[in-house]
Amino acid sequence: MTTTPALVPAAENRSAAAVRSLLRRMLTDPLGACCLAFLLFVIFLGLSGPWLAPTGPNVTDLGAVNARPFTSGHLLGADATGRDILSRLMWGTRQTLLACLVVLVVSVAFGVPSGLAAGFYRGRFEAVANWFSDVVMSMPGIVLLIALYTRTGPDIVTAMAVFGVLVAPTYFRLVRSIAVGVRNELYIDAAKVVGLSDLRIVARHVLWAVRAPIIIQSSFILAAGIGIEAGVGFLGLGDPSRPAWGSVLQESFNNIYDNRPGVAGPAILISLTILSLVLLGNVLRDVLQAPAGGKAPSARRRRELIRRARAAAQPDDEQRPAPPADAVVSIRGLRIGYPDGGGGLREVVHGVDLDVRRGEIHGLVGESGSGKSQIAFSTLGILPREAVILGGSVLLDGQDLLASEKLMRHARGRRIAYIPQEPMANLDPSFTVGAQLTHGLRAVKKTTRRDAEKELLGLLSRVGIKDPEHVFRLYPHEISGGMAQRVLICGAVASGPDLIVADEPTTALDVTVQAEVLELLRELRDERGLAMILVTHNLGVVADICGCRTSSSATADAGAAPL
């Protein structure tokens, strides 16, 4: 017995659901819906041309020579030989769409596989492919197309295939740069370790990562294809026996002194199609590259969600104990939710009360996903954009930080500091340790650079960094994880905060360094009378550093397990 067959329909359902969700999000965007509707109309125009066009593409009506738009029987007018412009545009739509499709297929066929191979394998292939791409990009497209005309005659498909080769480097560069990043991800190493071939890894993981940028880029390439096809036709390089948008525009333009409004039909159609494709590309970018957590709700929607959540709250939810006088920070009735993607809200923190006193390290424990980080982030005002604070307060000196962005900004870094989980990821690799610490301190404290450096060197030594002058000049990649965490602790305490929020500060460190860092935190608490919120999974850490004073009120989504 195997469960594999059951997984296939599930995966298919998931991708069908993803496509449906993408379409829904595009259609709910008014701009996306309008662009899509217009492009569907253009496709309909092309497909229905032979049946719905008022006349054939080359039928002349000598009575209608240079007829203006809205003349009877000629909605968009007629050209100098009496051919109906609307009919020629409808017949020509197929030729134009075919030309765009050729550009797209050729450029994707050349650009995407070469970009994937160059980004994934790098080395000599990448160097050669880069060189080719640079050479191709430096070629003057229109001049090449004119030169081609002299050899092949009016062959729009060949001309657009050549244009496809000329724009292939845009895909190559895009795909290569993404593939270079993806190949270093740990899941690629994991895929190699389980024995997947390079081809399967590229097809399954790398191609998946580049799919959204390729789709977005394609709409811009299609727009460029229409422009180039129109340009080629306009220069008279198209096939005179087959109408296309560019050649219809050229005929109308040649006749502009006799029938000025006649240019309007083809010009508007070409412009609107290019505009729709470009705008659709922008909408696709917004939809496909929206943050994983989803879109932040609008202010109106946010108010509505808060109103509904408050209406649904139990009456005793609002009756909270008054904050004790000696608390540095008090959280009361904190409730946080996230839009669930179906118009509702998923509440992840359900009414948390918490007081932290001076000199107290308050352990915040709970199983993964129970909302510990959400509570910590809300005291710092750094919740994700899509988070909705449904109720409650974070009181510092009796003032609610959640009620005023100005208060929160002022408190953050000065009164409340943060020690993160991943020390390396929180240091900018482009700047030295000293530059980052000095910049951070001078952002919250009026002091000269020299004084700031002096103070920071003393603090670095205090947090256990040997030879602080040397470390001050090093870049983050030149120090160890434990040293990086000490540097961040130094940065956090430098401004003399009242409260430190430490989000799993020892998780990324090895056991010996963990113990040293915890000891350091305890010493700093004792020396400076700091209050601390310590988010952790590690009950040993809690027992060691927090004594018996741990939160018993973090009742969040997945069922916190307070001590």
Ligand SMILES: Nc1ncnc2c1ncn2[C@@H]1O[C@H](COP(=O)(O)OP(=O)(O)OP(=O)(O)O)[C@@H](O)[C@H]1O
């Ligand atoms: N940006 C987001 N969008 C939607 N839901 C989110 C987002 N961030 C967090 N959540 C949800 O909020 C809940 C609490 O997350 P949080 O990160 O606070 O958990 P945690 O207790 O800190 O977990 P861990 O110990 O694993 O870090 C989780 O169910 C999570 O799925």
